[in-house]
Amino acid sequence: MPKSFSEQEREYIRKRLKEEAAECLARYGVRRTTVDEIVKRVKIPKGTFYLFYKSKELLLFEVIEEQQEQINRKLYQAVSGIAGGEVSAERLTDAIVAFYKMAEEMPILKLIDAGEVELLVRKLPREIVEEHFQDDTDTIEKMLALFPLKKDVNVKVISAAFHAVYFATLHKPEIGERYDEALYILIYGIVTQII
Numbered sequence: 001m002p003k004s005f006s007e008q009e010r011e012y013i014r015k016r017l018k019e020e021a022a023e024c025l026a027r028y029g030v031r032r033t034t035v036d037e038i039v040k041r042v043k044i045p046k047g048t049f050y051l052f053y054k055s056k057e058l059l060l061f062e063v064i065e066e067q068q069e070q071i072n073r074k075l076y077q078a079v080s081g082i083a084g085g086e087v088s089a090e091r092l093t094d095a096i097v098a099f100y101k102m103a104e105e106m107p108i109l110k111l112i113d114a115g116e117v118e119l120l121v122r123k124l125p126r127e128i129v130e131e132h133f134q135d136d137t138d139t140i141e142k143m144l145a146l147f148p149l150k151k152d153v154n155v156k157v158i159s160a161a162f163h164a165v166y167f168a169t170l171h172k173p174e175i176g177e178r179y180d181e182a183l184y185i186l187i188y189g190i191v192t193q194i195i
Contacts, residue, residue: 005051014052016042021056022063030060030116057123064120065132067106072139075099083146089195092147093188100169100183117170136163147195161190 005013020041024033035056039046053059078095121129137159144155165186172179 010052013042013044013048017049017052017059018063018066021059022067025060025063030057030120033060055123057120058128061120061124061128061132068103071099071103071106074102076139076143079143080146087147087195089188089191092195093184093191096187096191097184100165100187103166104169104172117167133159133163144194149194153194158190158194161193165190 020038035049039049082091140159141155
């Protein structure tokens with residue numbers, strides 16, 4: 001029979017699992033991060049891990065989502081500031097490019113490449129991935145609501161375009177030395193379709 005934990009203990013264990021998963025993810029990546037390593041660091045039995053998460057991938061995905069939420073909040077603040085002043089495609093593009101650059105520098109996201117993301121997504125339940133993409137679409141819709149938009153802007157298409165840009169960032173080495181310029185042009189192209 002599984003051990004029961006107080007709410008305080010559950011909160012503490014969940015917090016520690018996420019902290020250590022983030023550390024392992026930044027250090028080892030998705031493939032080499034193991035449940036054994038995480039539970040050893042948190043000092044709990046392996047069976048206890050499964051009381052909190054059904055799989056390593058669900059924990060890692062939660063950690064990545066929390067990092068993304070932090071970045072999204074910063075982006076929303078920056079975009080709100082632009083919306084409160086003179087709106088231009090260049091200013092909005094600069095803010096969004098800064099968002100992608102910030103994401104690239106986060107230790108967890110820095111280590112993850114296209115293969116790692118594909119592996120993680122492949123092992124997650126489909127509804128979790130769909131919910132994540134819907135959350136992204138909702139976030140983009142919330143940001144777009146700050147601006148006077150062109151007629152007939154399809155938020156789902158714009159969201160998909162920004163996802164495409166994100167996946168392109170996972171191929172930075174293959175894109176080469178012109179990556180920063182290419183990133184700017186891609187984002188500017190999307191922004192000019194919006195405002």
